[in-house]
Structures are given as C-alpha cells and as structure tokens.
Amino acid sequence: MDIASPLLLWYDRHARTLPWRGSRDPYIIWVSEIIFQQTRIEQGTGYFLRFVGRFPDLHSLAAAGEDEVLRLWQGLGYYSRARNMLFTARFIVENHGGIFPSDFEMIRKLKGIGDYTASCIASICFGQVHAAVDGNVYRVLSRVIADKTAIDSTKGQVLFKRLAQELISRQRPGDFNEALMDLGATVCKPRSPECTICPLINLCRACELKIQGELPVKSPAIKKSASVMNYLLVMQGEEIVIQKRTGKGIWNGLYELPMIAGDLEPASIAAECQSVYGIKADNLSEIRRIKHVLTHAKLDIRFYAVTTVSKASIGNKSLLWVSGRNIVEYPFPKPLVDFLDSLSES
DNA sequence: CACGCGTGGGT
DNA sequence: TACCCAAGCGT
Numbered sequence: 001m002d003i004a005s006p007l008l009l010w011y012d013r014h015a016r017t018l019p020w021r022g023s024r025d026p027y028i029i030w031v032s033e034i035i036f037q038q039t040r041i042e043q044g045t046g047y048f049l050r051f052v053g054r055f056p057d058l059h060s061l062a063a064a065g066e067d068e069v070l071r072l073w074q075g076l077g078y079y080s081r082a083r084n085m086l087f088t089a090r091f092i093v094e095n096h097g098g099i100f101p102s103d104f105e106m107i108r109k110l111k112g113i114g115d116y117t118a119s120c121i122a123s124i125c126f127g128q129v130h131a132a133v134d135g136n137v138y139r140v141l142s143r144v145i146a147d148k149t150a151i152d153s154t155k156g157q158v159l160f161k162r163l164a165q166e167l168i169s170r171q172r173p174g175d176f177n178e179a180l181m182d183l184g185a186t187v188c189k190p191r192s193p194e195c196t197i198c199p200l201i202n203l204c205r206a207c208e209l210k211i212q213g214e215l216p217v218k219s220p221a222i223k224k225s226a227s228v229m230n231y232l233l234v235m236q237g238e239e240i241v242i243q244k245r246t247g248k249g250i251w252n253g254l255y256e257l258p259m260i261a262g263d264l265e266p267a268s269i270a271a272e273c274q275s276v277y278g279i280k281a282d283n284l285s286e287i288r289r290i291k292h293v294l295t296h297a298k299l300d301i302r303f304y305a306v307t308t309v310s311k312a313s314i315g316n317k318s319l320l321w322v323s324g325r326n327i328v329e330y331p332f333p334k335p336l337v338d339f340l341d342s343l344s345e346s
Numbered sequence: 347c348a349c350g351c352g353t354g355g356g357t
Numbered sequence: 358t359a360c361c362c363a364a365g366c367g368t
Contacts, residue, residue, distance in 0.1 A: 032364085033364065033365095034364095034365095035364090036363085036364040037363090037364065037365045037366075038351090038352085038353090038362095038363055038364080038365060038366095039352090039353085039354095039363065039364075040353095040354075040355080040362090040363050040364090041363090041364080042354090042355090043353075043354065043355090043363085044363095044364090075352090075353075076352075076353075077351080077352025077353045077354090078351055078352055078353085078365085078366090079351085079352080080351070080366080080367080081351095081365090081366085084366085084367090111366095111367090112365095112366070112367085113366085114365060114366050114367085115365090115366095116364075116365060116366085117364090117365075117366085120364080132364085134363095134364045134365075135362085135363065135364075135365085136363090136364070137364090154347070178364095181364060184364090185363090185364080190361080190362060190363090191356085191357085191361090191362085218361095219348095221360080221361080222348085222349070222350095248350090248351095248368095249350085249351090250350085250351065250352080251351095251352085252351090292352095292353095293352090293353085294350090294351075294352055294353080295350080295351065295352065295353085296349075296350055296351070296352095297350090297351095333352080334352075334353065334354095
C-alpha cells in the first residue's frame with residue numbers, strides 16, 4: 001500500500017503554517033513536540049512562543065531555574081514535561097557538549113522523550129526514517145486498514161507503529177510524519193471525519209465499509225476518583241504563606257497554599273493545621289469552594305481564611321512568606337492561580 | 347503494563 | 358452532568 005504519495009501531494013498544498021514548521025533546529029522541534037503532547041495547538045501556541053522567546057536555545061534553558069521554567073509552563077498542565085525538559089537540557093550540556101544528539105537511540109534515551117518525540121526529532125531534523133505515531137496517526141491508520149484493535153492497548157501500539165514504519169516515505173520522512181498528523185487533525189478528525197476531501201479516500205478501508213465513525217476503538221476509560229483539598233489563606237499585611245509541592249503526585253514542583261486533605265469540618269482542619277504546620281488557626285472561615293477536574297481525578301477544593309496568625313507563630317521551615325508583588329515569580333496550579341487572581345482583583 | 351499525570355473545549 | 362477528546366511519557 002502506498003499512502004505516502006497521495007499524502008505528500010496533499011501536504012504540499014494543505015500544510016498548516018505553524019510557528020515551528022520549517023525549523024530543523026532539534027531544540028526548537030523538541031520544545032514544540034513536548035509542549036504539544038496531549039495539548040491542542042490553540043492552547044499551546046502561546047506557550048511555545050513565550051518559551052522559545054525566553055529560552056531560545058539549549059544553553060539558556062539549561063541555565064534557568066526550575067521555578068522560572070515552571071512559571072512559563074503555568075496553566076499548561078502535565079508539569080513533569082517541563083521538569084524533564086530542564087533536566088534533559090542540563091544533561092545535554094553536561095554530557096554532549098551542548099549539542100543535541102542526532103543518533104536515534106541516544107535521543108530516545110533522554111528523559112521525557114519517548115518513541116513519538118524521538119521519531120519527530122530524528123525525522124524532521126535529521127531526515128532519518130522513523131515513523132512518529134501520535135493519537136492522530138493511530139486514528140488515521142486504524143481507519144485506513146479498518147482495524148478494531150484498541151489503539152491504546154500494547155497490541156494496538158505495536159500493530160500501528162509497525163504499520164506506520166512500513167508506510168513512511170523513505171525520501172521525506174519528516175514531511176510524511178507531519179502530513180499524517182495534519183491529516184488527522186484537519187480531515188480525519190475523531191468526530192465527523194471529512195472523507196469526501198480526504199486524499200486517502202481511494203485506499204481507506206473504513207471509508208469503503210462506511211465504518212469510519214466506529215474507529216478508532218479505545219479501551220474503556222478509567223473512573224475518576226474524588227478527593228477534597230482544604231487550602232488555608234494565611235495573610236499578614238502584604239504577605240501570604242505558600243509552600244512547594246514535592247514528591248510524586250499532582251502538581252509536583254509547583255507551589256500552593258498550606259493544605260489539609262480530606263472532607264473535614266473547619267475545627268478538624270484547624271487542629272491539623274496546628275499539628276502539621278504549627279499554624280494556630282482559631283477561626284477558619286470558608287471563602288470559596290470550587291470543583292477541579294483532572295484526567296484521573298475530581299477535586300473538591302475549599303479555601304479558608306485564617307484570620308488570627310502572627311508570623312512568629314509559624315515554625316514550619318518549609319513554609320514561605322511571599323509578598324503579593326512577588327507572587328508572580330512562583331508557579332501555581334490553575335485552581336490556585338484563579339483563586340489568587342480573584343484576591344488581587346477585590 | 348495499567349495507571350498517574352492538567353487543562354480547556356466540544357457535545 | 359458527564360462524558361470525550363488533544364502532537365505521550367514515566368513507572
């Protein structure tokens with residue numbers, strides 16, 4: 001089967017003009033591919049432009065602090081992408097003389113770079129024949145061969161990656177990869193694919209069988225767990241108390257207010273606040289309650305004002321006093337950004 | 347290898 | 358409301 005010829009003909013006329021298109025700088029392609037993992041073009045483009053504006057090359061990124069990198073990432077989600085990028089930038093400077101590796105296996109070993117991103121960099125920047133298989137490509141190929149193997153199963157991933165590697169253009173591997181992704185994004189869409197204008201209509205088995213709407217097949221989604229987070233707004237004059245999240249859970253590396261987990265009464269929260277943080281919180285008053293939905297969890301987030309507290313009464317060293325003026329230096333999860341923004345408005 | 351990891355938009 | 362979807366990767 002030759003899908004490369006009609007696909008590249010289509011691509012030459014319909015390729016989208018995107019800020020990173022045309023660049024063969026592995027640093028630029030790397031940044032763009034990381035940002036657009038699980039992220040829509042409309043959502044990520046501003047982030048991409050700000051990121052490469054502030055960090056135009058590997059060395060400028062490697063020299064940055066984690067807070068500033070995460071602050072540029074604030075609101076984009078999946079923050080381990082940013083922390084892994086910083087780690088890898090520093091790694092390349094230290095171990096590869098600041099030159100982005102061109103060997104596929106070497107690229108693939110870098111932290112935060114999997115099969116997809118390594119294939120993009122190898123094909124687009126170095127002309128190597130490696131098929132980049134993202135969600136678009138899984139969808140397009142599952143329709144082309146009308147195969148109902150779940151695209152998110154191990155079996156499906158092996159199947160469609162092998163197929164993509166068979167079909168990829170040996171002459172224009174980078175263009176082929178981008179063309180297949182463009183086709184998935186603009187024509188072979190998840191819902192209501194526009195088969196009548198598709199360059200692959202004559203060889204698409206799903207279109208022939210009129211089952212394109214039933215493909216791709218995915219495994220059933222996992223149910224979201226629910227949890228409650230109680231945030232404490234501890235203020236004195238112009239300053240509030242924040243802390244950095246560490247460990248393996250959500251929002252790792254970002255900052256937040258002092259937090260007590262669990263569906264608790266204010267009195268219980270105050271007691272835990274005292275024992276965990278050493279914050280004497282006699283009279284908590286709830287000032288806001290919001291729902292925040294993640295891919296895998298539903299959060300019930302409650303904000304409380306702590307009115308009677310003196311700076312000296314807080315003995316926990318992991319807590320930071322930050323002035324309202326400096327709060328913009330610190331990266332926060334979206335619900336905290338919204339809450340803190342609403343404070344400065346009123 | 348099933349699951350954790352964000353956010354925003356669409357239906 | 359409650360899903361689904363969007364240029365994946367680490368563990």
